[in-house]
Amino acid sequence: MDLADTLTDLRNRTSVAAGEASTLEGLDTVETEALGARSPIAEARRRLGSLDAEERTAAGRAIQETAAAIQGVIAVRRAELERAVRTARIAAEAIDVTLDYRTLRTGGLHPVQQVIDEVAEIFVGLGYKVAEGPEAELSWYNFDALNTPPDHPGRLESDTMYLDYGRPEDGMLLRAHTSPIQARYMEQHQPPVYVVAPGKAYRNDTIDASHLPVFHQIEGLAVDESITFSDLKGTLAEFARQYFGPKTTVRMRPHYFPFTEPSAELDVSCFNCDGGSAACRVCKGTGWLEMLGCGIVDPNVFLAVGYDPNEVSGFAFGVGVERLAMVRHGIDSIRHFIDNDLRFLAQFPG
């Protein structure tokens, strides 16, 4: 048998054998037999040296072509077999989705924290920074800098918690609202000022369904060259829409606070009934929810922190965090917020 026949024969045989190989191991054997050290191909290569130059070139090319063809056949078959193996393995390893599994417990943030974070995010989106301040505070920042009259009832010990610390004339106290943060912030920063300030507030109150001696507020303050009453209304309307939903409308009513003038209370249209139900349990049929106090910053507050009230104007607002959470979630008593009962806390994922 001459070389050409040998190669043709080998090629045909290997092609058949590869097709018949049903495992990767079997295919390896076929490959070894066809191309290995003892294969006819190897034998033919060894013989090349004994041929003259002209024959050697032709024979070498024939051997190479055959070897390449055989490699191609085997590679195709190998790919087929590997695919089959993988398919079989995937089928064999299929997971039972009804399997019992171990639980990764996650915790949660307190609903008060969630409201604080959310409100801060809304105002950060409007270009506000977040400010903080001490809870043990000087009377100056809590009252005087905020234009509170010397005989204001809020200063009485029946309302405000005073501390045994520092000089008596400092009137060290636990801040009764977050508003001292705005006075401090203005003292340290020049306008324009756009800040919100979340934090604890302290009042000498007995705990009941609507009072806690310690609760949370978020204070807001914008001071710029030409802040108007409409700016206050528009800002709070935007906040209400982001917090309560896009259909929310707001209503402002005149009110009184020492540190703002004009002062207002802000009502938010009831997100539960849209003002449409006399039986609504959230707004008690009024269609409005009383939400927060606000106003145009009183000129005396600017003077106290060293701003010129003729150069700048501003607005401020303060909202009760627990109130925001109670309204949104329909919580009936403010006490829940300090009970730290996991059965309560777990109802507020996030």
Added chain:
Amino acid sequence: MRVPLRWLSDYIDLPTTDPDELAHALAMLGHKVEGIEEVGADWTGVVVGRVERIDPHPDADRVRVTHVDLGDGDLHQIICGAWNFDTGAVVPVAVPGAVLAGGFEIARRRIRGVDSHGMICSERELGLGDDQTGIMVLAANTPLGVPLASVLDLPDVVFDLEITNNRPDAMSMVGVARELAAWFRVPYHRPEVTLVTVPGAPTVAITISAPDGCDRFVAREIRNVTVGPSPLWMRERLRRAGMRPISNAVDVTNYVMLELGQPLHAFDADRIAGDRLEVRWANDGETLTTLDGTVRPLTPADLVIVDGDGPTSLAAVMGGARSEVSHTTSRVLMEAASWHPATVMYTSRRHQLRSEASTRFERGVDPNLGPDANARACRLLAEIGGGMVLEDVVDVLANEAHRVTVTLPIGEVQRILGDRYTLDTAAETLRRLELDVVADGDALEATVPTFRPDLTRPADLIEELARLADFDTFPETLPTGPAGGLTADQRRLRRMHDLMRGLGWHQAINLPFVTTEELGLFTDGDVHEVVSVRNPLRDEQARLRQSLLPGLLRNVRDNRNRGASRVAMFETGRVFYARPWVEDTRVPDQPMRLAAVASGPFGDGGVEGSTAPADATVAFAVVAAIGEQMGVAMERRPARLPGLHQTRRRVRAERSHRCRRARSRFAAGPTGSHPDDPDLDLSSRRLRPVVRRPRCAPGGGAGGGHCVRVRSGRICDGVRRVPARGRGGAVGGDSLPSARR
């Protein structure tokens, strides 16, 4: 303040009587309506009758058979169980077909063989009051047969208004009418104050020796007064406004206070010793028995009215028992005075006596209202209690009240409110509020009436302009700040919260008060630098925390008591030390801290299924996770705290290897300035990433970065507050106790 619509309508012709529309107008004026109460609209068919004859019931002892004239010429036989009236009494009668409150229908009935054509009613049955002493007796001159509703001015609507502290002028019917008049642009009118008098002067001499507490004292004398019940209309108005009728002399003072806003006091002139009254500061040691029968010790900060025998009235707050009018009084001295708000506030708070009068004086009553209010009260008392008003009035004026003039540049108005007001419209609006306004160039010169003590500056007038423009009409505009965002500290706190939440911990928020015992639990050595509340409502609220752990331990106890088997809670918040705060040395130190406590099963990485109890290794793991997330060094060393089990170094080889490696990577220098603090300090000063390789030995003094210490221990037996079986652990930031249960 309760405002009955019928009463209010005496002073103003309202363009609407729809309660909701009026409530909206009042709310937009700044007087929020907290409630709208409908009075007397829940019965029908009650008319006025006169009892002409009373016969005993032939077959029943407890009732009588009355014969009542209902104005129709017939006598109607009605059986009645009340005995508080006699023949001639004019009474309300529910005739057959009448429906009383609660749907109770009146029909012709037979009671023990005698027909009864209706029912004679009590106040209670008509929903007019709680008086159960018998049936309601009307004035003898009440026309017979007319519906009781018209006699009583019913139905009526009562608005409950929240009047803000700055608006004492609105704390009266006339004041509310004045507000609504400005809103609706209609006139209002004041009550009649002209007097018919007889010649004569009060016998009592009056002096003000405390002009720093009393501006004015107006008094008149009324002779031959018959003290007795007020007429029904007055009692009914007082009741609807929330006050209890007492006697005509007292009721008149309350009526005029509600009508005009000026509190008054009626003295029995015969019981004023020495025929003199003096306003002065009290002396130490003096006492006064007030109308409520309480003996009150006085201080020199109390303003009193004294007569020849000493204090006889607590000025502006409550009258004294000694000179109180009674049923034997015939000579009344009617007082209308003007007191300084701060004094009244001090006295009413100190004596815990808050009255309608003190509430008004605290906020500021028009100093010029006294003469009119006094005349009005005298006129009414003469009308309903007989008597003659003496012509001479005593009007002692210690300080004259001046009207304030405010200059209001129109540009100032436009800067805050936009361009909606011109000089002319602003002037017109302020005039509606009874300010005298003249234009001066681009500004208004506005002179404020004395009943508006809240208007002294341009900003005050801008508020009035905004209010009367109707807040609803302002457009919404949205300014935005130059650059929003969180500071690095704020972002870190959020990441810390998110990490703890992700690791399976629930956030707690506790009141920052602790007991003395709790203070000592997590402090090395003596408790010191405690910040105390000077005026705590309860002793539990007298001391501020120095660690978050006591609160968290209480939370764990409470939750286990409620049946929770696995509790893992953390808190971030301020703790307080009586030493200067680095950020502002004027206030006490109040760093932000983090602490956490766990009890019950707490598997590795929060995987449930493991029954491994929360122990010190959980605490280590959490602190290590925090350290990793925050990029700060965490180092563990033995420590002793009373609240924690004693600790020692006991690390296995493999763990020790890891520690060494960690130390070589992170640990760099001394701990924070207060290594005794049990919680993890969250201030950036302490919790700062270490960015360069350490050069010092652990505990050494060379500064590279900072490290946060980790302590290990178990909560001591004495601190175990969780009365539950099982095991528990506590994590306190850099103190990591584990509790065995």
